[in-house]
Amino acid sequence: xxxxxxxxxxxxxxxxxxxxxxxxxxxxxxxxxxxxxxxxxxxxxxxxxxxxxxxxxxxxxxxxxxxxxxxxxxxxxxxxxxxxxxxxxxxxxxxxxxxxxxxxxxxxxxxxxxxxxxxxxxxxxxxxxxxxxxxxxxxxxxxxxxxxxxxxxxxxxxxxxxxxxxxxxxxxxxxxxxxxxxxxxxxxxxxxxxxxxxxxxxxxxxxxxxxxxxxxxxxxxx
Numbered sequence: 001x002x003x004x005x006x007x008x009x010x011x012x013x014x015x016x017x018x019x020x021x022x023x024x025x026x027x028x029x030x031x032x033x034x035x036x037x038x039x040x041x042x043x044x045x046x047x048x049x050x051x052x053x054x055x056x057x058x059x060x061x062x063x064x065x066x067x068x069x070x071x072x073x074x075x076x077x078x079x080x081x082x083x084x085x086x087x088x089x090x091x092x093x094x095x096x097x098x099x100x101x102x103x104x105x106x107x108x109x110x111x112x113x114x115x116x117x118x119x120x121x122x123x124x125x126x127x128x129x130x131x132x133x134x135x136x137x138x139x140x141x142x143x144x145x146x147x148x149x150x151x152x153x154x155x156x157x158x159x160x161x162x163x164x165x166x167x168x169x170x171x172x173x174x175x176x177x178x179x180x181x182x183x184x185x186x187x188x189x190x191x192x193x194x195x196x197x198x199x200x201x202x203x204x205x206x207x208x209x210x211x212x213x214x215x216x217x218x219x220x221x222x
Contacts, residue, residue: 106158114151
């Protein structure tokens with residue numbers, strides 16, 4: 001199934017490219033360092049009250065911050081979300097051995113939920129930045145963010161199950177596939193207060209999945 005590996009590799013590389021580009025966008029670069037942008041974007045995703053928005057944009061609101069978030073979330077919605085969704089779709093197909101294998105749905109069903117949550121989250125953020133004077137009417141953002149995180153984490157857990165149940169077995173990647181749900185639960189329940197925990201948890205699975213696509217691409221198609 002080299003076509004699955006080839007597509008996973010291509011969309012994984014595109015996903016990484018867009019991820020790097022966020023902090024280099026025209027309106028983002030003068031306002032935030034890469035680390036600051038990640039923290040601010042996460043805080044925006046967790047916004048539930050106007051006080052939460054004040055913490056992100058200031059009071060009175062900083063127009064430069066609003067422009068930066070508008071630009072970043074536009075890129076998120078139209079470029080980053082489709083790229084990572086396709087990366088994870090083809091990655092699941094690579095692990096399961098194709099769309100006709102029932103095991104693939106362990107990863108795909110929660111992936112769909114996660115992507116829908118991300119789209120709703122990002123659309124809400126764009127409505128807020130487009131009409132900040134009436135931002136309170138669009139709140140909260142937080143529920144959509146957690147639909148996203150839990151959907152994507154359960155998708156990784158489903159991919160982990162494929163690694164253990166499918167053929168060939170991939171136990172190392174299977175263990176790493178547990179990291180996103182651990183990070184998501186720890187963040188949601190406040191067990192650990194680490195701003196980059198979610199990013200780290202997902203990176204521990206997404207990056208090895210991307211690296212797996214390279215040798216898989218070279219294997220004889222079955």
